[in-house]
Amino acid sequence: MLKDDNRKGMLEKVLKENDYQESALLEILHKAQEIYGYLDKNLLTYVANVLKLPPSHVFGVATFYSYFKLKAPGQHVVTGCLGTACYVKEVEDIMSAIENEFNVKRGGSTSDGKLSLFMTRCIGACAMAPNIIVDDEVIGKATKEVVLERIKLALEGGASA
């Protein structure tokens, strides 16, 4: 069962605004992820029940699209853009440097849950490649030094998430 709190109220409002339409499932999951941060089993089951859809359908959709997160992300999130322009400009080297420096694997989080490292498909800022996103800040023409420094700052609480 989903806990009765503000978040549930917000989710119910979203469901209602979308007229409980099956075709709005992606929009509903987007909003649910905004509200809860990620989509866990409880949440997906709840959405399935309310929309009167088989849970397998809702799970199927949530796992198909890479934008939906099924696990709780860390306190700080670093995302590397893996678009072609960033690839050509060697974003891979920066990603490896982050993995080594903070002992985190892409797609996962550090053991203390403070930092998650993700990859995203092209964010479309290709002229500024390579791009790394630290929390909500896009760092364009990124270099190893600047990115590592910025992550350290975030982890020390020097910058707002």
Add this chain to the structure above:
Amino acid sequence: MKPADIQKIAEHEVDFQRAYKHRINVCTSSGCVPFGALKVLKAFEEAVKEFGVEKECKVARTGCVGTCSVGPAVIIEPGDYLYQSVTPEKVREIVRDHIVLGLPMKENLYSNEAFFTKQQRIVLKNAGKIDPHRVEDYIAMGGYSALVKCITRMTPQGVIEEVKDSGLRGRGGAGFPTGQKWSLVARAHGSPKYIVANLDEGDPGVFANRTLAEADPHSIIEGMVIAAYAVGAEKGYIYIRAEYPLAIQTLKLALEQARVLTLLGDNILETGLKFNIELRFGAGAFVAGEETAILASVEGRRANPRPRPPYPANSGLWGKPTLIQNVETLANIPNIVHYGGEWFAKYGTPRCTGTKCFSLTGKINNPGLIEVPMGITLREVVFDIGGGIPDGRKFKAVLVGGPSGGCLPETLLDLPIDYEALTRVGAIMGSGGIVVIDDQSCMVDTAKFFTDFCVEESCGRCNPCRAGLARVKEIFDGITKGEGKMEDITTLEKSSGYIKEASLCGLGQTAPNPVVTTLRYFREEYVEHVVEKKCRAGRCFKNLNSEANKQ
């Protein structure tokens, strides 16, 4: 609101804008915002007040100018002075010298004329000129007058004929004649009919559609309403990537404005025409750009493609006739209706009329967003508009058409850009990505990168794409680890052929293109990897014997 009221809004807005002697356009698109464009905008608003010129100088936000690597970009009119890399600190000086003293600051201007002279802007004609958050700006530039012309003076069939005359072909990549598609949907039986505007731009390295939505959202909406009138559709969806928050926000606002002016709704401009648009968000699936997959996704399901026929024109959303068009195609429509199909056909080549937007990126001096006439050569794009390769490096290849496009060598640089010419050499038009790579990149590793992408993005529904691409990936992993054999090269060639022929949808049918073209044009690099275990760019065999590779 009646059709004639659009003209009144335009006149009123033009008068309003004429009252200003100068207009300062600050690019606030996704390319410039991370570099402080909003701070620059605020600094200009404050500076014009400080110098007491706010009555003669309008400060506005605009969409992308195209010179994305030197943002934030600012254009001062009249005269189209383009300032590059503007910082909030610099703003005061610019206002003082340029506006107050009338002395443009030459040293801060964008000096690369060639970037613009070879371009032809039809779709992007308003980009960087109008405030995308104000519908009045769009109307003042002649916006929605094409819609008024359609619903007051043209029959739906007449509109379709005009589009046919223009020769316009689908800008999503496949190049299907747009007028013909409209005829099919108009003639199809079933009601209601739908329109889906594809803004799923899933190709990595491509941002032309996003930029269009951020710079001129109403051109997409107007194109959709005209299409709805022509084919008899009642409901439209714009399917947009969730990774594009600013484009989403801009479109939301534009849709709201269009509803208020009854340019959308149950009784458009009191003519009885009914058409509504809803946004639908993608969620990171490359295959969702495929036309049957996008339908599944709009319906709220997994974006699995299905076999055709039936074609979406007859059986699309919820089994009803559906017109699917890329947003760039739609944004061409108001221009075609306004100036006529014949006018449009003057641009480009006889078989490929008009222009195409490209995101020009990679190892190039002037990356950015460009719009060029069809038939321009790759050399002109890379060396004239793009300004060539930075740091004195050597050109190696140009990737045209995204992860399912082709890697073309220097010998093909004089190829004119059109659908057929690109297909002939193994590439595709795709949604308009041109990525330039220099001698620091390895072609084997590049083909591997695209294969990895397609393996991950394969929906898994049909075996050739799911299992075939996985096998190709295994071979690449082997070759780049130093375990390659000569027969691997033949296997790659054969498997690529099978995957192309046997896959269900466009993803699988084009996924091997980078492999095929790198094998065709850069075979010697594969042989080096296999026989000599050498990577001339030093990208492969990294964990094996890094000393040997450095030479």
